[in-house]
Amino acid sequence: EELRIAVGMSGSSALVRGMYQFADNIEANTDGAYTGKIFEASLLNFAESMTGLRDGIADGAFVVPAYHRAEFPNTNLVGDLATATTDPVVMAGAVNEFMFSCAPCLKEYADQNQVFLGMVVTGPYYMMSVDPLTTPEDFSGKKIRGFGPYGRWVDAMGATPVVLSANDIYEAISQGQLDGNTHAPEILQSLSLGEVVDYLLNEPIGLFNGNSMYTVNKDLWGNLGDDDKRAFLEAAGSATAWATVTYLQDNAKLLADPASVGVELVEPSEALHAASVKFREDDIKTVAKDNMEKHGIADAEAQVARMLELIAKWEGLLAGIDAGDIDAVAELYNAEIFSKVDAAVLN
Amino acid sequence: MGNEVIGVFGLALLVILLLLRVPVGLSLIGVSFGGVWILIGERPAWGILSAVPYDFAAKWTLSSIPMFLLMGFVCYHAGLTRGLFEACRSWMARLPGGLAIASVIGSAGFAAVTGSSVACAAAMGRIAVPEMLRAGYDKGLATGSIAAAGTLGALIPPSILLILFGVFAEAPIGKLFMGGVGAGLVTAILYIAVIWIRAAIDPACAPRLSTRPPLAERIAHLKETWPVLALLIVVIGGMFVGLFTATEAGAVGAFASIVIAWSKGSLTGPAIWAAVQETLTTTAALFLIAIGANLLTRFLALSGSGELIAQAVIGLQADPLMLILGISALYLFLGMFLDPIGAMLLTLPVLLPVLRAEDIDLIWFGVFLAKFLEIGMITPPVGLNVFVIKGVVGDDVSLTKIFQGILWFLVADAIAVALFIAFPEIITWLPELMD
Amino acid sequence: MTLIGRLLGWLIVAATFLGAAAVILMMLQIVADVALKNLISWPIPLTSILVANYYMLFVAFAPLALAEKLNRHISVELVFAHLSASWKRALGGIVALVCGLGCAGIAWRLWFEAMKKFRSGTYIQELDINMPTWPGYFVLPIGFGLFAAVLLYRAASAVTGISGAMGEVPLDQPADAAEAPDETRGV
Numbered sequence: 025e026e027l028r029i030a031v032g033m034s035g036s037s038a039l040v041r042g043m044y045q046f047a048d049n050i051e052a053n054t055d056g057a058y059t060g061k062i063f064e065a066s067l068l069n070f071a072e073s074m075t076g077l078r079d080g081i082a083d084g085a086f087v088v089p090a091y092h093r094a095e096f097p098n099t100n101l102v103g104d105l106a107t108a109t110t111d112p113v114v115m116a117g118a119v120n121e122f123m124f125s126c127a128p129c130l131k132e133y134a135d136q137n138q139v140f141l142g143m144v145v146t147g148p149y150y151m152m153s154v155d156p157l158t159t160p161e162d163f164s165g166k167k168i169r170g171f172g173p174y175g176r177w178v179d180a181m182g183a184t185p186v187v188l189s190a191n192d193i194y195e196a197i198s199q200g201q202l203d204g205n206t207h208a209p210e211i212l213q214s215l216s217l218g219e220v221v222d223y224l225l226n227e228p229i230g231l232f233n234g235n236s237m238y239t240v241n242k243d244l245w246g247n248l249g250d251d252d253k254r255a256f257l258e259a260a261g262s263a264t265a266w267a268t269v270t271y272l273q274d275n276a277k278l279l280a281d282p283a284s285v286g287v288e289l290v291e292p293s294e295a296l297h298a299a300s301v302k303f304r305e306d307d308i309k310t311v312a313k314d315n316m317e318k319h320g321i322a323d324a325e326a327q328v329a330r331m332l333e334l335i336a337k338w339e340g341l342l343a344g345i346d347a348g349d350i351d352a353v354a355e356l357y358n359a360e361i362f363s364k365v366d367a368a369v370l371n
Numbered sequence: 372m373g374n375e376v377i378g379v380f381g382l383a384l385l386v387i388l389l390l391l392r393v394p395v396g397l398s399l400i401g402v403s404f405g406g407v408w409i410l411i412g413e414r415p416a417w418g419i420l421s422a423v424p425y426d427f428a429a430k431w432t433l434s435s436i437p438m439f440l441l442m443g444f445v446c447y448h449a450g451l452t453r454g455l456f457e458a459c460r461s462w463m464a465r466l467p468g469g470l471a472i473a474s475v476i477g478s479a480g481f482a483a484v485t486g487s488s489v490a491c492a493a494a495m496g497r498i499a500v501p502e503m504l505r506a507g508y509d510k511g512l513a514t515g516s517i518a519a520a521g522t523l524g525a526l527i528p529p530s531i532l533l534i535l536f537g538v539f540a541e542a543p544i545g546k547l548f549m550g551g552v553g554a555g556l557v558t559a560i561l562y563i564a565v566i567w568i569r570a571a572i573d574p575a576c577a578p579r580l581s582t583r584p585p586l587a588e589r590i591a592h593l594k595e596t597w598p599v600l601a602l603l604i605v606v607i608g609g610m611f612v613g614l615f616t617a618t619e620a621g622a623v624g625a626f627a628s629i630v631i632a633w634s635k636g637s638l639t640g641p642a643i644w645a646a647v648q649e650t651l652t653t654t655a656a657l658f659l660i661a662i663g664a665n666l667l668t669r670f671l672a673l674s675g676s677g678e679l680i681a682q683a684v685i686g687l688q689a690d691p692l693m694l695i696l697g698i699s700a701l702y703l704f705l706g707m708f709l710d711p712i713g714a715m716l717l718t719l720p721v722l723l724p725v726l727r728a729e730d731i732d733l734i735w736f737g738v739f740l741a742k743f744l745e746i747g748m749i750t751p752p753v754g755l756n757v758f759v760i761k762g763v764v765g766d767d768v769s770l771t772k773i774f775q776g777i778l779w780f781l782v783a784d785a786i787a788v789a790l791f792i793a794f795p796e797i798i799t800w801l802p803e804l805m806d
Numbered sequence: 807m808t809l810i811g812r813l814l815g816w817l818i819v820a821a822t823f824l825g826a827a828a829v830i831l832m833m834l835q836i837v838a839d840v841a842l843k844n845l846i847s848w849p850i851p852l853t854s855i856l857v858a859n860y861y862m863l864f865v866a867f868a869p870l871a872l873a874e875k876l877n878r879h880i881s882v883e884l885v886f887a888h889l890s891a892s893w894k895r896a897l898g899g900i901v902a903l904v905c906g907l908g909c910a911g912i913a914w915r916l917w918f919e920a921m922k923k924f925r926s927g928t929y930i931q932e933l934d935i936n937m938p939t940w941p942g943y944f945v946l947p948i949g950f951g952l953f954a955a956v957l958l959y960r961a962a963s964a965v966t967g968i969s970g971a972m973g974e975v976p977l978d979q980p981a982d983a984a985e986a987p988d989e990t991r992g993v
């Protein structure tokens with residue numbers, strides 16, 4: 025059976041390639057019983073992926089829970105913890121272990137007629153700007169785009185956070201309405217932002233934990249046999265490792281050769297670095313508080329504490345492993361998380 | 372039956388529905404809905420129908436469409452553009468084909484304050500066509516020059532076509548606008564040349580005005596062009612200086628047009644109500660089609676026919692020039708029948724990956740595409756600009772006569788397209804200046 | 807029939823007022839946002855959400871019925887223009903009936919979708935503010951519903967021969983470009 029797998033963007037990003045990886049893994053793990061056809065931006069865009077998957081327009085889709093806070097309150101709490109570590113490989117281990125053991129999170133997916141199969145972590149995000157901004161004084165009076173935790177970081181560094189659609193960033197910066205943007209360095213290439221900004225601050229801000237890439241339709245899941253469910257889970261586990269590690273490596277390449285995208289890497293002053301580190305610690309508390317007060321999650325503090333425990337656990341688990349070795353990371357994710365998931369829990 | 376075959380059948384059914392006079396937007400929605408149902412089932416078909424309309428319309432970037440429409444309608448209903456034509460007319464009176472040349476220049480000016488070529492043709496048609504017919508101009512020349520000059524409306528910024536292209540191709544709209552300036556001016560110059568040559572060869576088709584208004588009167592007319600010039604400075608200048616983005620420029624322009632109309636004393640209640648009401652009906656009609664086209668791309672994606680076509684194109688292994696010529700032929704054909712937005716949205720999903728693979732500059736291509744879609748507005752059998760002019764002239768001039776008058780301008784368009792291919796700088800130099 | 811027509815006419819006027827308010831408010835808010843951004847570096851919060859998730863929906867969907875009433879929806883007149891008056895009425899009536907039923911179906915589905923968003927209380931977070939966006943979803947079923955009603959009224963007019971109560975442009979008389987410019991066609 026050929027599955028329709030939708031991703032809301034096209035191109036050569038590790039996220040798009042990660043969807044192909046998922047399809048390949050499914051085919052290999054089910055001995056060709058299931059194959060996947062990837063629709064790059066042509067079937068569902070990101071805003072539509074959640075409802076499209078719910079209604080069976082696609083069998084699998086890259087869902088971004090951050091677009092649907094009301095429908096995914098608990099899952100978004102995990103996404104909010106962007107600053108808990110700057111290592112995406114560690115974070116992906118922790119997030120996925122958390123998600124599969126978080127009954128309310130899994131129910132959020134079930135309520136939308138879909139099944140969570142793995143969260144890819146991207147980043148870290150950095151700040152890119154027209155002028156070199158290396159001290160807290162440099163930030164004052166600047167307008168920098170950032171949503172969620174990145175917006176809070178912009179604010180904490182002394183600049184004004186701006187919310188702007190991705191379409192408008194290039195123009196806003198080239199016209200001088202915006203002084204910078206926070207995102208993974210990849211955007212310098214994909215949105216050609218390298219043409220309008222000249223500096224990239226070498227200070228990781230946080231990760232993006234909200235790429236629910238391998239979500240599948242619940243009716244499809246219900247029709248799978250037990251072996252096929254296992255095959256899908258491990259396909260997602262390996263693809264989660266593949267996309268997380270590849271995305272990190274792609275960004276590392278840009279950081280190693282910033283001139284290739286037209287920017288110069290600048291180092292933060294000690295004061296700025298200290299402010300950023302302090303922000304990252306404080307923001308964890310902000311997240312717990314916000315989720316309790318604004319998003320109605322009563323035990324937000326306990327959940328945040330559990331995530332922090334898991335991050336520490338995964339730092340240990342990954343200590344002996346080369347984070348660039350996709351196979352090793354995949355094996356670890358599958359052994360520790362994906363193979364242990366009780367497929368019945370997902371029904 | 373293969374899925375691709377279902378896709379092709381869907382397109383055939385679409386043509387039938389269109390010919391039965393089912394509104395274009397609803398035809399697109401109906402075919403897509405039925406096609407998705409057959410391909411993957413009832414629930415997804417309803418699902419796609421309930422997701423796409425909201426997600427398509429709820430976009431910040433698209434807000435400039437109603438705003439630029441409002442600006443154009445306010446200009447028209449408050450009479451802000453008439454002065455421009457009057458000034459051109461009094462200064463061009465002695466030139467061969469002077470009135471027609473004045474119409475082209477007037478259209479270029481109106482184009483700078485409207486995003487739509489039909490709006491441009493309709494407005495100038497009402498001002499200039501009766502004037503030319505009264506002066507004894509050949510009917511084909513009088514109507515054809517306005518229908519053609521109307522196409523400047525979507526080339527010279529602002530342009531709704533370029534906004535939509537920018538949204539779909541994720542290309543910066545400000546740069547697309549700057550690219551449209553070069554293309555629009557070259558087109559206008561070529562149209563003027565065509566009129567001049569025609570009038571020189573056959574003076575009877577454009578009798579010269581016997582008298583030229585005295586200098587004092589001509590200068591007085593010049594002063595009446597200030598509303599359009601002021602708007603131009605506010606909108607284009609503000610964008611260029613960086614006070615606002617291309618998306619925000621629409622709202623600023625609409626607001627400025629209202630302020631100017633008010634200061635001129637021509638901001639009447641009925642005028643503003645007419646402008647708002649036309650903005651609403653036009654936006655609703657445009658969005659219905661854009662949503663239908665958006666749904667059709669999903670259907671074609673599911674059926675795989677779009678992919679089939681793209682692979683066929685890539686399989687030709689043509690060099691970029693051949694590719695561009697092929698695309699030109701495609702749009703010339705589609706433009707004969709289809710509404711430009713429909714034609715663009717139908718083809719972009721297939722073409723964009725090919726263009727990216729061939730490393731073709733998307734700013735250049737967006738403007739080039741807009742030019743071809745606008746040529747489609749004046750080619751038979753379905754030429755929307757021509758229908759608008761026909762509406763203005765009523766039974767005085769036949770459709771055939773208008774299309775005959777347009778033939779001359781199609782020659783100019785062929786030259787313009789050749790120039791854009793040979794000298795892409797015509798389009799790209801202004802956008803590159805922005806960096 | 808006449809009564810229904812008149813009622814529809816009033817509903818269209820109401821929808822038009824909502825759309826007009828959205829156009830004007832959208833313009834004023836964007837202009838104010840631009841002005842404040844440039845003057846005191848203080849963009850008006852929530853502007854992009856209000857524009858995209860509220861104003862745009864009213865502008866795009868509230869006037870669907872008005873556009874139908876005025877015959878402003880774009881269609882291909884290639885064949886239709888050459889038909890006799892009675893054929894025009896027959897074909898126009900059938901097309902209006904089918905389109906009306908189709909739009910009613912769309913409206914019905916969009917209503918369910920809107921109710922889903924209402925129940926989950928869909929919102930967007932901008933910096934520190936949670937802005938509800940579910941109300942905007944209701945504009946779509948209302949717009950399509952009214953559009954459907956006008957189409958069905960047209961179909962009924964073709965059968966009964968009673969028309970004009972809504973102030974509509976008759977089917978067999980394409981929008982007169984000289985009278986009311988048909989700028990709805992293409993761009």
Ligand code: NA
Pocket residue numbers: 481482483484485486487523524525526527528529530
């Ligand atoms: Na224009």
Ligand code: NA
Pocket residue numbers: 706707708709746747748749750751752753754755
């Ligand atoms: Na045509």
